[in-house]
Amino acid sequence: MLLKNTFVHHVHFWLHDKADKQKLIEGLNILLPIPHIRDIHIGVPAETFRDVVDRSYDVSLLILFDSPEAQEAYQVDPTHEIFANNYAKLLCSKVVVQDSVNVG
Amino acid sequence: MLLKNTFVHHVHFWLHDKADKQKLIEGLNILLPIPHIRDIHIGVPAETFRDVVDRSYDVSLLILFDSPEAQEAYQVDPTHEIFANNYAKLLCSKVVVQDSVNVG
Numbered sequence: 001m002l003l004k005n006t007f008v009h010h011v012h013f014w015l016h017d018k019a020d021k022q023k024l025i026e027g028l029n030i031l032l033p034i035p036h037i038r039d040i041h042i043g044v045p046a047e048t049f050r051d052v053v054d055r056s057y058d059v060s061l062l063i064l065f066d067s068p069e070a071q072e073a074y075q076v077d078p079t080h081e082i083f084a085n086n087y088a089k090l091l092c093s094k095v096v097v098q099d100s101v102n103v104g
Numbered sequence: 105m106l107l108k109n110t111f112v113h114h115v116h117f118w119l120h121d122k123a124d125k126q127k128l129i130e131g132l133n134i135l136l137p138i139p140h141i142r143d144i145h146i147g148v149p150a151e152t153f154r155d156v157v158d159r160s161y162d163v164s165l166l167i168l169f170d171s172p173e174a175q176e177a178y179q180v181d182p183t184h185e186i187f188a189n190n191y192a193k194l195l196c197s198k199v200v201v202q203d204s205v206n207v208g
Binding site (some may be wrong): 001003004006007008010011012025032038039040043044045047048050052053054057059060062070071094095097098099100101102103 | 105106107110111112114116128136144146147148150151152154155158161163164166172173175177184188193199200201202203204205206207
């Protein structure tokens with residue numbers, strides 16, 4: 001199915017200490033009830049090993065929203081702020097977000 | 105909705121020449137009928153500008169598969185090979201794939 005009217009929000013996390021992976025994943029799970037989210041996937045690198053594949057990150061968070069406005073509302077949701085301040089900022093050495101909207 | 109049993113395949117493309125954006129998008133559209141795909145999103149960077157947001161890529165391709173095996177079958181589908189050889193390899197200076205599977 002071609003996903004239209006979809007705002008793709010993909011975050012990759014690199015931990016300071018790989019021993020904190022479960023703690024970060026626990027933190028990501030607190031995001032699940034945030035109402036603006038359509039679909040959410042919490043993942044780790046797959047077993048794919050081609051040259052173009054980046055497996056350097058520790059944890060992946062993919063969220064699909066119905067609109068850019070839903071993503072903006074999510075960013076300022078208090079639960080998201082708890083996750084950002086108490087988990088992501090404490091545990092991660094690098095966080096990269098890639099947000100994509102449908103081609104015109 | 106929490107997406108379980110989902111293989112996330114996200115590809116970001118950087119063009120040699122930004123004038124080729126529509127050509128690359130045309131190429132991505134030939135992928136749509138490949139049967140192993142559950143959901144597919146073809147996108148461009150959203151209008152989000154925080155420090156952690158990477159807007160350097162030109163085009164995004166997100167595909168959700170039901171399993172790692174479905175993604176493997178997609179990789180060798182002849183239509184995917186046409187896309188890779190006649191569009192991605194010709195037009196892009198960099199391609200980065202991030203594949204993620206659900207946390208155990």
